[in-house]
Amino acid sequence: MTLLTDLTQRLRPGTALDPALDAALALVQRVGFTSVIYDYTPVPRTHEGVLITPNILEGREVPEDMMRLWRSGFYQLDPVQDAALASAAPFVWSACGRQSRVMETVLCQRHDPVLDYMRDMHFSCGVTVPIHHPGGDLATFTAICVDAKEGFGAQAAELAPAIGILGQTFHDVVQAGFAPETRRSRHMRLSPREVQCLSLCAEGLTAKEIARRLDRSVPTVTLHLNSAGRKLGARNRFQAVARAAHYRLLDLESEGQAA
Template sequence: MPHLPDIQTRLTPGMGFDAALDAALGLVGDAGFTAVIYDYTPVPRTHDGVLITPNILEARRVPADMMQLWRSGFYQLDPVQDAALATAAPFVWSGLGRQSRVMETVLCRRHDPVLGYMRDMRFSCGVTVPIHHPGGDLATFTAICIDPDTDFSERAGALAPLVGVIGQSFHEIARAGFSGETRRSRHMRLSPREAQCLSLCAEGLTAKEIARKLDRSVPTVTLHLNSAGRKLGAKNRFQAVARAAHYRLLDAAL
């Protein structure tokens, strides 16, 4: 089982993403796990509560079809991701047996396809580390045991803090290399001018005042505001501003 000095030696700042994920797999492998998954999203859910497929979704030693399934819709049905949004502590889950308390609070029939896949693939247990950022970003690092020894699931809870340290250490290395594009939500996009007009609207400016500030005509500003509202599915400008803020489209607009 790895110790803190091992983690610090094998996961070091400046490593590339792939090398760091391989090192993280080796560390959790020393503790008895067989696979890892990592994902990162700047905005975890849509404005109406649906999980957004993350900007980064990478794995090591999972079944060959798993990442394709998750990118094509299984991610939205994954109870582990729902649980990760409900807690900040590493937690244990199982595809075959007893669930931890946080998993029990989120499980419903909607998750049946993913639970069925876990059973079929013999995902006996896993430990997921939720990593929440103040701006709302979410990353998860998951160590999985596929067909472990019969007593491993009982030990997984005791290993959760260790997986937490490995997951956090890996994430800090990975996050240091994120581009600006990676840190922006890909679920919803506005043009720079649409975002700028909505940002000024959020400050309380009228279309006439925005037009004066940007040296554009009022009809042009109105066109941008209406276009942004349609993209966001908003009924009015107040809702458009709220939804744009949810997707963090106003953060760098001005």
């Protein structure tokens, strides 16, 4: 297949995000798609289940206002992202035609603003590749066809496996160059000392034991733990630890981020 023939030539290890997007666009255009979008988030949802705007959200040949709208709230209303969380395989979607099974499962009235936008922009159909990491990270690679000819939806379904290989290869290439900050959730921020105290709390230490470990007073440790709990909206320390773990903030301690 033409799409896969030049894949290893155009997407080489070490390729940065922007040139990789240009290469991916050129590849999908060969088989009838017009645009590509890629996003990456280390933590897909808040502890309340709301989609978190990704750390990376970039596209090629998409409407000028699309990335701005998605960053300002449309991402949370996007049924394609809900479907990506529910699927491990590439799937086809349509702004106005027949939907794949995974899309039918997630679609609801909440998604109407995004579907209306997609219809207005003539997003006929697309193939989205969900890329799930063992640690919980989520990336999606999407090939879109604007103003598709009749019957392209069936062709898109046939191309889905190849788009899946392209999307996974694309992600493998670009994620190798992610900075540590890109791999951390930006939705919730704790200070290095708050992370350190919560990490020790997660090990089962009391405030007194943490104070002894860090050579700090008990009131100081309590202050850090309470501050972290407030930021996380936690009712107690157990819930604070659980929510910090959800946002993978406790990982920062093992990376030596505590001051």
